[in-house]
Amino acid sequence: MRDSRERFREIVAHEHMDPERLQALQDQRAIAHARFAMEHSPYYRDRYSAAGFTLKDLEDPAAFASLPIIEKSEVREHSDRFASSEANPKTARPAGTGGSTSAPLKLLHDRRVPVRALEWRLYRWWGVHPSDNIATIYRQFWSEKESQRHSLRWWPSRRFQLDTSRLDRSSVDAFISDWRRWNPSLLTGYVGGIVELARMLEDRGISLSPPVAVAVTAAPMSPAQRTEIEAVFRAPVYDHYRCGEFPWIAGECSQHDGMHTFADLRKVEVVGTDDRQVAAGVTGETVITDLTNRVFPLIRYRLGDRTSPIDGVCRCGVTLPRISSVAGRVTESARLPNGQVIAGDFLTEIFVKNPEAVRQFQVHQQADYSIVLRCILGSSPRAEEEVDSVVRELRDVVGDAVPVRLELVETIPHDGGKIRYIKSDVIV
Known part of the structure; x- marks a missing residue:
């Protein structure tokens, strides 16, 4: 937890950096991560060498944009070779994607990275404190023992969940009971699950105490759905961008004018059909680099989502760059x-x-x-x-x-x- 607090203080300081200094910080971290991957990951060593790159080339931040883009099929077929020499049971946690909208992937997350700090960054923008009670609507992957361990870790704060695979009346009633007991400051989860719950509550005439914020992810959200959720829960709705490969990538602030990318810890490129960065306002594909995962580097990884860069600094004062809400996936055509x-x-x-x-x-x-x-x-x-x-x-x-x-x-x-x-x- 101490590491998370230290990382949180660091990234809060980055939120108001001069944009040029922030870009320079990201450029240095990105090329250093690529060099590390070439030295310590068998797959990147061979992939970059085949593309004509040497370790000497990867001393220049300008070389980063010319590195080959990694496709999901490469990770799917060669996942064992992506792991770096630092990957071991103490440093690496098995992870993956569920495959509900594409074929599943197996990968590793770096246990040493205090990812909670990224979550806290979003909470801060939404007016939520990490110690507040939180309600979630996701798929339930925990065993009973894991659920108990999670509850003890956050005690006396309360985290309670509605499993999206069990949106039946009894499960919803139990969730409503927990809500009325703990009065959460935040409701967060999949767009689909939250929309379903909102409609169930509306159909049954049930009103819950309003949270400070509702946060949605996992799919594009239409304006009508945002209005519907806000009307039922009587709270502002915030979109954020995350996936199995990258726990947190970007999120809305209080201005609701695009999503700030976590540029100090993630490099988000939006590329066109020629795989080059597009201009502000032009829609392209997201290509993401995690600047923190040293056990399973994902560098210039084509995530396959569609968005566009937003020009200028947000009215909220945070200088982190912005992208528009994700519109859909290339594979969903x-x-x-x-x-x-x-x-x-x-x-x-x-x-x-x-x-x-x-x-x-x-x-x-x-x-x-x-x-x-x-x-x-x-x-x-x-x-x-x-x-x-x-x-x-x-x-x-x-x-x-x-x-x-x-x-x-x-x-x-x-x-x-x-x-x-x-x-x-x-x-x-």
Whole structure:
């Protein structure tokens, strides 16, 4: 815990650094990490050597942007060779991705990194103290013994959880009972799980004491969903960016004007189709480097999410750079028989002009390439008409290639609390 407090003080100091000094700090840390990986990881040694790099080259921070981008398939196929010489049972903790939106990956987290400090950074922006009671809505991976150990570690603070794989009435009732007993300052979890809980509470006419903040992650959040969550819990909603590979990457501050990247500990690049950094306001793919994990380096790792850089310093005064909310994943696209691809960031924004038309939607491409648009109608008095206009737009985009069908539904299933805006059964 002491290491976390020390790291927290350090990163708080970085939040108001001059942008040029902050960039220089990140550049030095990034190239030093790449050099370490080439010296201590078999995979990076061979990968960088094959690309024509030497250790001498990796003394120059300018070389970093030319390093090869690492694909998920490389980690999947060669995970054992990514581990560095520092990886051992004392320093490395097995980790991975769940695979609900892509094939699972196995990797290692560095036990020596006080990641709680990154969480506390977000709490500070949201007005939450680390010692406050916190309610979570995630998939439950802990055994009973692990849950008891977690509770003892945070005593007398309370951390209680609703398992997104068990969103039934009895589990929700138990969660409501815990909420009324402990009055959490923060509710955090998957967008899908929190939306489901909000609708259950609204349908049953149940009101809970408002937390200070609600934090969501794991999927894009539509404006209508943000409004819905804020109305039910009577608290501001904050988006943040994290995944199995990188525990924390970025998050919203009180201004809700994009997400600050943790540039002192993560290097977030947004690249175009040529794998070069895009300009502010231009959408590209996220390529992430963890500047802290020395047991399983992930350097210039293509995470596959879509976002855009935001120019200028945020009104909150924090100088950490910003990106827009993640719009969708490259892998979550629709593909037509003629080879045309409809980008995921287009599909996730099909209701951006009419956000009140739907409460939730999903674009599901069937194995025969046909497209089903599932919608839960929203509060707009012209909801059906607005949904029909989106269906016509989709049909215009695909032309005569495949049929597009509309389904008006009451619920849309989620994968363990993660909403999949674009789902495809097409084998690529």
